[in-house]
Every structure is written in C-alpha cells, then in structure tokens.
Amino acid sequence: MRSNSDNLASKLLDYLARPPGDPSSGEVAAATRNCVAAAVERLGPRRAPVAEPPEIAGSATRWAREGVALETVLGAYHDELRSGLAFIAAETEDDKVVAGAQLMLRVLEMVTVTTSTAYVDEHRVVAREHQTAAQTLVSALLGGHGVAELAKQTGIAVAPAYQVVALSIPAHPEERRPGAGVAAARRRLRRVQAALADPLGSRALSLLSVAGGTVLVPIEDRSARVGVPAVTADVLGLLSEAAEVPLTATAASGPTARIPELAARTHDLLDSVRADERPPGLYRVVEPEADDDCDTAQPGHPPYVNSTNDSEFGWSA
Structure with missing residues (x-):
C-alpha cells in the first residue's frame, strides 16, 4: 500500500508534467519545470542518497554558455518551487506546515539569489576587464603597432x-x-x-x-x-x-x-x-x-x- 508521501509525490509529478500556466514564460521556465520534476522523481519518498539528475547540470551549462543571467535561472526555479508548494497546500490540510515551508522557501530564495548574484557580478567584472585587455591587444596586433607596451599593461604575453x-x-x-x-x-x-x-x-x-x-x-x-x-x-x-x-x-x-x-x-x-x-x-x-x-x-x-x-x-x- 502506498504511503501518503508516495501519493503526494506522484500527484506532484503529474502536476509538474503539465505545461507552465503562462504560455509565454519562455524556454528557461519550461526547462526549469522539467528539472524540478526530475529532482522530485529522484528524491521523492526515497531514503537512500541519490545522484542529481543530469538535466539540471546540463541546462545550467547551456545557459551559462549562452549568457543567461544566473538570477534569471534561480528566479525561474523558485517560481516552480512556489508553484509546487501551492499545489501541495491544496492537497493537504496542515496549513501551518505549508505556511512555514513557504516562508523558508522565501528565505532560501533571498539567500541563494543575493549571494549568487553578488558572486557572479564580481566574476563578470574580472572577466570583462580581461576581455577588454585581450581585445585591445588583438587590435594592436592586427594594426601592427604598440604591442610591446600593451603586453606590459595587460600582462598578456605575446x-x-x-x-x-x-x-x-x-x-x-x-x-x-x-x-x-x-x-x-x-x-x-x-x-x-x-x-x-x-x-x-x-x-x-x-x-x-x-x-x-x-x-x-x-x-x-x-x-x-x-x-x-x-x-x-x-x-x-x-x-x-x-x-x-x-x-x-x-x-x-x-x-x-x-x-x-x-x-x-x-x-x-x-x-x-x-x-x-x-x-x-x-x-x-x-x-x-x-x-x-x-x-x-x-x-x-x-x-x-x-x-x-x-x-x-x-x-x-
């Protein structure tokens, strides 16, 4: 006989299998919904540790290469988690537990997004400085002048x-x-x-x-x-x-x-x-x-x- 947690996980998976409520939500929202569903399927009511679904890392890698902002990705994930909690709230009678879970989710979102955004922003500044220096050096090499001095300034060996x-x-x-x-x-x-x-x-x-x-x-x-x-x-x-x-x-x-x-x-x-x-x-x-x-x-x-x-x-x- 299936436990309540089994039944709830199964219902949640059925809910996440539906398309996003907003048809114009975009590719990131649709992909994060699939990733959340994969995580629920892996974790669910199981007791033993499980590996992360490969689609989570695969989607993140693709978005990073395409320049999608990390805060956009994390925001889409948290939107899906909030949607899942709203679904669970409709399936359970314990309003206090659901309200507490929603509060902790908001705390998790604030901490995760704020920390990640600050971390990535600083990384972008460093990367942008290096990219600017490299492009300046390329322009000098293509122009055939000022290369030695620029190499000293940028720290990029010629x-x-x-x-x-x-x-x-x-x-x-x-x-x-x-x-x-x-x-x-x-x-x-x-x-x-x-x-x-x-x-x-x-x-x-x-x-x-x-x-x-x-x-x-x-x-x-x-x-x-x-x-x-x-x-x-x-x-x-x-x-x-x-x-x-x-x-x-x-x-x-x-x-x-x-x-x-x-x-x-x-x-x-x-x-x-x-x-x-x-x-x-x-x-x-x-x-x-x-x-x-x-x-x-x-x-x-x-x-x-x-x-x-x-x-x-x-x-x-």
Missing part, C-alpha cells in the same frame, strides 16, 4: 608567431524568427567563444562579432608537431557544433610582425570562398615557394584551390 584565422559565422535559422534574432545571435556567439577555450587554451586571442572575425593562436614552438594548439578541421567542427551552423575559416601562420598582412590575406580569401559559394570548412593559405622559373606572386592575383577537403589556397605565379 608569442613570437601566430596562426591567424579569419572566421565566418553564418546566421542560424532561429535568428529569422520575429523578435528572436538579436538574442539568438548573441547566444550563438557566446557558445562559439566558450568552445574556443578548450582546444586552443587561454592564450588564444579573438575579436569576434555575431558574423565572425579573427582568431589569433600563439605558436610557441614552430618545430613541435604534437600538442600545439591550432585551429584544425576538427576544431572548426567543434565550433560548428557549438554554433549549430557549419562555419567557414581561412588560416595562415607566420611571425607576429606579419599578423596585419596575414589577417588581410585570410580575410580576402574568406571573402573569395564565400563569394564562390564553396562548402563550409577550413581553407589554408599556402606560402609560395621560391622558384627561379616562376615570377613572384602579383598583388591581388586570385587564389587557387589545391585541395577540396581542409583546402589549401596558394597564390599562382
């Missing part, structure tokens, strides 16, 4: 050579929905920026907008063949997964002093790739080899494709 990557991020179909375009594009950009960190490390620099931009990956030891971070076809695939659209990139490598030239070349080639409607993927710029029987490359001469997969671009003689 490598002797870089892989210079021009990146194109096409629009996602979700951005065509009325009223959702700007927010969806920003979430997509944040996912791409977050995805850059793991394969490239913390010293990779980027200057990106929702449409793309430039990524600079330091090359510390040009003779090393293993373990050196770089944008490869596989890395571009990871970025495409994060963006949920196929990305296109052109890449070249060279000394730090040549970054302005390499950036101009990779972006010119990226424009050509897009204009020719070539498939998404990574296209490499190949330096011309010295040849006594071949004239030097002419400025502005169109590139040619040496390979169709992880393609290489060279300059015809």
